[in-house]
Amino acid sequence: MIAGFLALYIFMLAAFTGYEIIARVPVILHTPLMSGSNFVHGIVLVGAMVALGHAGTPAEVTIGVIAVLLSAGNVAGGYVVTERMLEMFKTSKTTQGEKK
Amino acid sequence: MTLPAWMPTVVEAVYFIAAVLFIWGLKRMSSPRTARRGIVWAGIGMAAAILVTFLLPGLHNLVPMAIAIVAGVALSWWVGRRVAMTAMPQMVALFNGMGGGAAAAIGAVELIRFNRRFLAIPDTFPIQPEAWVAQTTVHLGAVELSLAFLGVLIGAISFTGSLIAFAKLQGWMDRRFVFPLQRWINLAIFAGAMVCGVLALIAGVEGHPFAWGLLIGFVVLSLVFGIAMTLPIGGADMPVVISMYNAFTGLAVAFEGFVLQNEAMIIAGMVVGAAGTLLTQLMAKAMNRSLANVLFGNFGGGGGEAQEIGGSMKPIDAADAAVMMAYAERVAIVPGYGMAVAQAQHKIWEFAKLLIDRGVKVKFAIYPVAGRMPGHMNVLLAEAGVPYDLIADMDDINPEFPNTDVALVIGANDVVNPEARTDPNSPIYGMPILDVAAAKNVIVIKRGRGKGFAGIENALFYADNARMLYGDGQAAANELIQGLKTLDT
Numbered sequence: 281m282i283a284g285f286l287a288l289y290i291f292m293l294a295a296f297t298g299y300e301i302i303a304r305v306p307v308i309l310h311t312p313l314m315s316g317s318n319f320v321h322g323i324v325l326v327g328a329m330v331a332l333g334h335a336g337t338p339a340e341v342t343i344g345v346i347a348v349l350l351s352a353g354n355v356a357g358g359y360v361v362t363e364r365m366l367e368m369f370k371t372s373k374t375t376q377g378e379k380k
Numbered sequence: 381m382t383l384p385a386w387m388p389t390v391v392e393a394v395y396f397i398a399a400v401l402f403i404w405g406l407k408r409m410s411s412p413r414t415a416r417r418g419i420v421w422a423g424i425g426m427a428a429a430i431l432v433t434f435l436l437p438g439l440h441n442l443v444p445m446a447i448a449i450v451a452g453v454a455l456s457w458w459v460g461r462r463v464a465m466t467a468m469p470q471m472v473a474l475f476n477g478m479g480g481g482a483a484a485a486i487g488a489v490e491l492i493r494f495n496r497r498f499l500a501i502p503d504t505f506p507i508q509p510e511a512w513v514a515q516t517t518v519h520l521g522a523v524e525l526s527l528a529f530l531g532v533l534i535g536a537i538s539f540t541g542s543l544i545a546f547a548k549l550q551g552w553m554d555r556r557f558v559f560p561l562q563r564w565i566n567l568a569i570f571a572g573a574m575v576c577g578v579l580a581l582i583a584g585v586e587g588h589p590f591a592w593g594l595l596i597g598f599v600v601l602s603l604v605f606g607i608a609m610t611l612p613i614g615g616a617d618m619p620v621v622i623s624m625y626n627a628f629t630g631l632a633v634a635f636e637g638f639v640l641q642n643e644a645m646i647i648a649g650m651v652v653g654a655a656g657t658l659l660t661q662l663m664a665k666a667m668n669r670s671l672a673n674v675l676f677g678n679f680g681g682g683g684g685e686a687q688e689i690g691g692s693m694k695p696i697d698a699a700d701a702a703v704m705m706a707y708a709e710r711v712a713i714v715p716g717y718g719m720a721v722a723q724a725q726h727k728i729w730e731f732a733k734l735l736i737d738r739g740v741k742v743k744f745a746i747y748p749v750a751g752r753m754p755g756h757m758n759v760l761l762a763e764a765g766v767p768y769d770l771i772a773d774m775d776d777i778n779p780e781f782p783n784t785d786v787a788l789v790i791g792a793n794d795v796v797n798p799e800a801r802t803d804p805n806s807p808i809y810g811m812p813i814l815d816v817a818a819a820k821n822v823i824v825i826k827r828g829r830g831k832g833f834a835g836i837e838n839a840l841f842y843a844d845n846a847r848m849l850y851g852d853g854q855a856a857a858n859e860l861i862q863g864l865k866t867l868d869t
Contacts, residue, residue, distance in 0.1 A: 290647065294654070296654070297403055298652065299658050304410045307754065307755055309415060310758075311751075315471075315475075316419055317406065321652040322475075324483050324486070324629075324645065325430055325482070326395075326430060326645060329434075329439070330436065330439070331485070334489075346481070346485050347486050348444075348449060348452065349451060350479070354476070354478040354482060357471065357475040358475050359423050360461055363420070364461070365759050366412075369416075370768070372769055
């Protein structure tokens with residue numbers, strides 16, 4: 281059980297971690313970075329599963345299914361798109377290697 | 381199904397490893413060399429976290445859950461595989477909106493369950509009677525309730541706002557919707573959402589039946605506010621808005637993670653929230669705007685008379701331009717989004733390769749927010765096969781322009797306009813630019829004599845060292861290639 285100030289510390293440390301990591305990412309990777317962080321918040325799927333798993337009334341189940349559906353789309357789409365973009369980044373050495 | 385008592389510990393451990401992998405994966409994005417491996421590791425962490433969640437005790441509705449996961453993953457995977465690289469910004473907006481909507485929906489479910497605790501439960505309810513037992517263990521304190529409330533608010537705004545951003549970038553909604561008193565109406569919607577939400581919380585705590593109606597009102601008004609807030613913002617500002625909504629979704633996920641006592645959600649959501657905030661700031665700065673100005677301002681309004689531009693535009697034909705670059709020592713190619721629209725990146729790279737084979741030192745100079753998203757142009761060039769070590773960003777290339785023999789501008793306009801440095805009355809004054817005008821010669825490939833995205837005259841085109849090569853980007857690039865080839869024969 282996390283509560284009170286412990287949670288506040290987690291919030292704070294995670295925020296600084298995010299800020300520091302991203303500050304070092306070069307401009308050329310900003311689009312993959314945005315879609316990569318978009319993928320990371322796809323972890324919301326785990327929460328959606330828990331919410332749906334505890335849902336009882338039809339209204340809750342309906343909203344829960346919507347949550348799972350949307351977050352599953354978020355996580356898969358975010359991953360595919362990011363991976364596709366990063367795959368294309370090559371240096372002159374690797375491209376020349378392919379020619380030979 | 382009975383599970384061993386140590387199962388929750390295993391689940392917690394996997395969540396922890398997933399959180400480590402997320403941070404590590406994002407960290408590896410600091411270099412294009414390691415970035416891809418990083419995202420794969422983050423993906424493994426994600427898959428493990430999702431699978432292990434099925435092992436949590438007391439979960440119901442497993443069948444609809446599995447179906448929804450498979451359907452969501454399959455659909456997004458299919459779309460994500462096929463979408464063109466030029467359409468990447470709206471895809472990110474769409475996927476981000478889905479995450480925000482999910483976070484809002486989780487918060488809504490939790491609030492509904494909270495409200496329900498006073499109600500008599502009908503025995504005839506068909507779905508899963510034992511699920512009712514689970515809800516008795518729910519205990520939401522004041523902090524959890526407030527965060528659930530904030531998560532719904534922010535997530536819902538991110539959801540509908542991102543969908544509008546998607547529609548605008550996709551070209552389904554070209555107009556900006558501006559009407560009188562818009563800001564006040566938006567403010568009223570927001571205030572209405574807040575009032576409904578707070579009253580819903582109070583009524584919910586006291587077990588008052590009004591809580592249901594207020595809760596619905598709260599969710600609906602939050603969704604409407606996301607739309608209302610995004611409608612007046614122009615397409616050019618969408619990158620900033622998408623990045624902001626990305627941060628919003630991260631925050632909403634972190635808040636709902638707290639409500640559900642899920643550390644992986646808290647950490648991942650918070651990291652994304654902070655990262656998104658930073659990216660949003662960087663972007664707004666690169667566009668010479670404050671975030672408030674993007675959200676509430678109108679571009680180009682006010683300001684004095686623009687300076688008169690002296691001189692005339694001097695045309696050049698492709699053969700001469702090709703010769704000029706063939707015998708240059710250093711050439712800088714400055715592509716803008718117009719190049720991507722004309723699908724000219726492959727031809728331009730072919731041309732650049734011919735120059736490189738002749739011993740010319742070629743570099744690509746990229747403006748930080750070139751394209752429709754920061755770094756979008758880098759992705760488009762990477763797709764065309766341009767190695768990233770030939771690509772220089774603004775701070776690196778600007779000092780090199782005075783030593784550059786030819787700067788070839790294709791599809792870029794406002795970001796090379798020297799008035800951003802010289803004319804205090806210009807709407808783009810103070811915006812950092814690529815200092816192309818400092819190069820010995822400038823060749824601008826341009827479709828016609830029109831103005832740029834911001835509707836501003838470009839002094840660069842009238843400069844003494846500038847020559848205009850009129851034509852469609854792809855056709856012009858083709859002519860340049862032909863020009864080089866005739867040189868060799």
